Amino acid sequence: MRALVVDDSRAMRKIISASLRKLGFEIVEAGDGAEALEVLKSGPLPDLATIDWNMPVMDGLTLVTNVRAAREYRSMTMMMVTTEAEHGQIVRALAAGAHEYLIKPFTTDALEEKLALLGLMPEVAGA
Amino acid sequence: MSVGFEVEELGHYVEDEALEQIVYQMWDSYFGTTEPPYPVFEPLVVEGPVQCASVSISGARPGLVTITVPDHLAPALAAVMLQDDGELAQDDVDDSLGEMANIIAGNVKALVPDAGALGLPVLARATPRPGRGASEVARLDAAWREGWLSFVVWLGDPQAAGSGDGSGRE
Numbered sequence: 001m002r003a004l005v006v007d008d009s010r011a012m013r014k015i016i017s018a019s020l021r022k023l024g025f026e027i028v029e030a031g032d033g034a035e036a037l038e039v040l041k042s043g044p045l046p047d048l049a050t051i052d053w054n055m056p057v058m059d060g061l062t063l064v065t066n067v068r069a070a071r072e073y074r075s076m077t078m079m080m081v082t083t084e085a086e087h088g089q090i091v092r093a094l095a096a097g098a099h100e101y102l103i104k105p106f107t108t109d110a111l112e113e114k115l116a117l118l119g120l121m122p123e124v125a126g127a
Numbered sequence: 128m129s130v131g132f133e134v135e136e137l138g139h140y141v142e143d144e145a146l147e148q149i150v151y152q153m154w155d156s157y158f159g160t161t162e163p164p165y166p167v168f169e170p171l172v173v174e175g176p177v178q179c180a181s182v183s184i185s186g187a188r189p190g191l192v193t194i195t196v197p198d199h200l201a202p203a204l205a206a207v208m209l210q211d212d213g214e215l216a217q218d219d220v221d222d223s224l225g226e227m228a229n230i231i232a233g234n235v236k237a238l239v240p241d242a243g244a245l246g247l248p249v250l251a252r253a254t255p256r257p258g259r260g261a262s263e264v265a266r267l268d269a270a271w272r273e274g275w276l277s278f279v280v281w282l283g284d285p286q287a288a289g290s291g292d293g294s295g296r297e
Contacts, residue, residue, distance in 0.1 A: 010219065010222045105230050
């Protein structure tokens with residue numbers, strides 16, 4: 001499986017990518033929402049996108065909205081991975097089209113639980 | 128001019144214990160088994176250059192969250208977060224410190240009623256001055272390796288909202 005990790009922090013991209021690689025994902029990265037849209041246009045569609053909220057150029061909520069509006073990206077699962085922890089923000093993101101929401105800081109176990117809920121744990125998907 | 132504002136009231140939203148809990152949750156998540164910082168209760172003696180990352184919080188009570196670390200410890204802190212034993216570029220150090228401030232600020236924001244948006248991380252060689260009317264409401268000073276780490280939360284006067292984002296930047 002292939003995952004797109006979208007975060008303006010290289011440190012956070014590295015942490016998330018390392019966790020996903022251990023689970024068997026191939027990783028592509030983007031530093032903001034606009035760069036993520038370019039990645040989506042130019043390559044094969046990832047199975048999963050992890051998306052930060054607060055980023056320069058294009059934020060995560062705008063990215064989710066744009067992706068959800070595009071028919072060709074409909075099969076990609078989107079998970080917000082963000083420090084935005086208020087209930088209202090979670091509701092906004094899910095209403096915009098995100099499938100799951102993970103609040104930073106998160107443990108590897110919490111990430112795996114979310115992926116399992118989404119049916120994206122490689123061993124679950126391959127079963 | 129009376130602003131009808133008490134630091135104690137803002138402290139009800141974010142107390143030292145809440146900040147400590149957020150910091151240690153971040154540590155457990157991203158710093159693995161690396162020795163944690165230990166809280167110190169005496170005033171820090173700040174000598175020499177420092178590196179500081181800050182993230183502002185807009186809204187009814189504009190605020191600022193900072194993490195300050197002595198210059199010589201900043202690369203070690205970033206290296207642990209990145210799990211990278213090699214020599215780090217300053218961009219990587221800045222990025223790591225900025226993300227730590229971002230994580231803490233996001234979780235602080237969730238505790239503050241009518242909070243607005245988070246700013247993007249700002250890096251500096253000194254701890255920034257918070258905006259007008261902001262007061263320190265929570266602090267964690269901690270010893271780590273051959274130095275210290277300092278985490279501080281400022282929140283502003285609700286009646287001064289609109290005069291800035293809490294960062295002190297115009």
